[in-house]
Every structure is written in structure tokens, then in C-alpha cells.
Amino acid sequence: xxxxxxxxxxxxxxxxxxxxxxxxxxxxxxxxxxxxxxxxxxxxxxxxxxxxxxxxxxxxxxxxxxxxxxxxxxxxxxxxxxxxxxxxxxxxxxxxxxxxxxxxxxxxxxxxxxxxxxxxxxxxxxxxxxxxxxxxxxxxxxxxxxxxxxxxxxxxxxxxxxxxxxxxxxxxxxxxxxxxxxxxxxxxxxxxxxxxxxxxxxxxxxxxxxxxxxxxxxxxxxxxxxxxxxxxxxxxxxxxxxxxxxxxxxxxxxxxxxxxxxxxxxxxxxxxxxxxxxxxxxxxxxxxxxxxxxxxxxxxxxxxxxxxxxxxxxxxxxxxxxxxxxxxxxxxxxxxxxxxxxxxxxxxxx
Numbered sequence: 001x002x003x004x005x006x007x008x009x010x011x012x013x014x015x016x017x018x019x020x021x022x023x024x025x026x027x028x029x030x031x032x033x034x035x036x037x038x039x040x041x042x043x044x045x046x047x048x049x050x051x052x053x054x055x056x057x058x059x060x061x062x063x064x065x066x067x068x069x070x071x072x073x074x075x076x077x078x079x080x081x082x083x084x085x086x087x088x089x090x091x092x093x094x095x096x097x098x099x100x101x102x103x104x105x106x107x108x109x110x111x112x113x114x115x116x117x118x119x120x121x122x123x124x125x126x127x128x129x130x131x132x133x134x135x136x137x138x139x140x141x142x143x144x145x146x147x148x149x150x151x152x153x154x155x156x157x158x159x160x161x162x163x164x165x166x167x168x169x170x171x172x173x174x175x176x177x178x179x180x181x182x183x184x185x186x187x188x189x190x191x192x193x194x195x196x197x198x199x200x201x202x203x204x205x206x207x208x209x210x211x212x213x214x215x216x217x218x219x220x221x222x223x224x225x226x227x228x229x230x231x232x233x234x235x236x237x238x239x240x241x242x243x244x245x246x247x248x249x250x251x252x253x254x255x256x257x258x259x260x261x262x263x264x265x266x267x268x269x270x271x272x273x274x275x276x277x278x279x280x281x282x283x284x285x286x287x288x289x290x291x292x293x294x295x296x297x298x299x300x301x302x303x304x305x306x307x308x309x310x311x312x313x314x315x316x317x318x319x320x321x322x323x324x325x326x327x328x329x330x331x332x333x334x335x336x337x338x339x340x341x342x343x344x345x346x347x348x349x350x
Contacts (some may be wrong), residue, residue, distance in 0.1 A: 216288030
């Protein structure tokens, strides 16, 4: 067990998810850094438990768990984690750096650990109460779980099921395991002040504009709209979260032309801005129809220049509301709606 990663337990699930569970791996300082490895730039780090989830896409997600054998010495009604133990979780997440090789050969740094948690001898009736660290776990990815022999330890079990997915009750063939849900969680999306980022650099919203009036819909037919709006309630029903909407970089529209049996996508638009406004604030140019008394929340996308696709993407039929998150690269190469991959497909087991 000298090399924790080398002696790790490995598990593989039928949907392609692979797990490595390592005991006290040693992450040394980067004296001779190489791509594909995790280092600590200051001092050697040895967390008790290191959990790595690998996905068929090649993405890897990491969590750290550290065992502590006492509770906070305070006059509290709850068994809580010692403060210095929580501070150590912040250290693990900040200290561990992953190196990847860019297309020009440069080694780029990123933080691979999305959560660090203390395992401690707290006693709770976890079937009835909420983990006192749930708020911190959801907000910043730091917290802990009571873990006692003989206890149900339902909070930790629930956390692992939610993060890794659950195939029980699903029919085969299983959908391929995807890391998308992990990149949408709030702790992962805390960027340094002044920066912004996302998982997909060409995330594209494909939708169909409502036919408010002839002038309005003709803009979409000719590649000339400057705005697109959609109710926030609609995106919620389609399981498209605020984080996904904020990440959109391009838009495309499935538009019907008179006399044709199908819709087609002919243009790809740059997205200049994405914001939430009240429906009553939308102008005739932005929405094609003014509704002065409507207090509903709407997403308003400001569109930039458009590119004409080499060949239109056929969207079969005229019924149903077409709405999909995909990639601009795939859209430019596709010929049919069925060829477009779904990004952030949360209708899987996550």
C-alpha cells in the first residue's frame, strides 16, 4: 500500500462508469511535472481516501474523504466536525492540481477535486434529520458525513447514489454514463472573480420560434433575427437549468417554410448575451408581440452574426416543440435531426 493509487480498488459498471478507490495516495510536489498526473505544488498531500470516477467520454471526477476520530468539543446539541478538520478539506481541494497537455504542448493546470469531505464519528437519526453539512456540500463542495459501524449511514449512501447514478430498475441497454451533471453543480462553477467558463465551449440551443406574425417569423427564415425569447418555465420543464442557459454560446432554429412537410435548420447564430427579463419588458422587435401586463420570467438571448449551414438539417414533422442542447461542431456537420447529440442529457439516471 505504499503507492495508494497503484494499490487502488477498481470497479466497472455496465454503463461504462469506472471507479478507483485509493487509500492514502501520495501526491508529491511537481519537481518534474508530466501531463495526466495530479501534483501538489507546495507540500506533499496524502488524503485518507481518494475516489475517482472515469466516464466513457474520458472525463474524470474526483472526491476526497478524510477520516477523523473525534467530534467538535462544544456545548452543541449536534455532533459536529472539528473546525480544523473542515479547514483541511479546503486545503486538499486547493492544493491538488491536475496537469493536461494543450494542443501546443503546453501543460495546463486545473483543479481536479470537486468535493472534499470529513468522515467522523457523529451520531444522528439520519432517517429523519438532514445532514448539518448539506448546505455547505451543495454550495461549495466542502462538508462531511457521519460514518459509524452498525449505523445505516444513509446520508453518505444517498450522496454516492446521487453523484454516481443508480442503474437499479433501469432497462437494458443502459444509457452511457455521462459526467455532465457534475459540471453543472454549483461548487464546480465557482470561478475566480472576473472569469467565466463552462464545460462545453460551443454549447448550442436548438429551438423553434413561435409564429407571432409574418414579419417576425420571416426574420428566422432569412437568417436575420437579433433576439430569441423563451419562457423560463419552458426551460425548467425541459430540464434546462440556469447554469446551462448561461453557458449557451450559439443558437439555431428549426423553421417551417410554407408548403413543406418538415422544419429545417439553416443558420447558426452567435449568442452575445443571455439574461432573464419580464415578458412585459420585451419589445415588438424582440418578441414579435408586446404583452404589457405579463409578469412572467423569460430568457432573452441577444443574437449576433449568423452562418449559413452548407446543407440544412431536416427536423421531421410539424408537431411538438423542438428544443435541444447540442454542439455547434456537430450541427455544422449534421444532415438530420437524429444526428445531433444531446448535451447535458439529464434524463439519464442522474
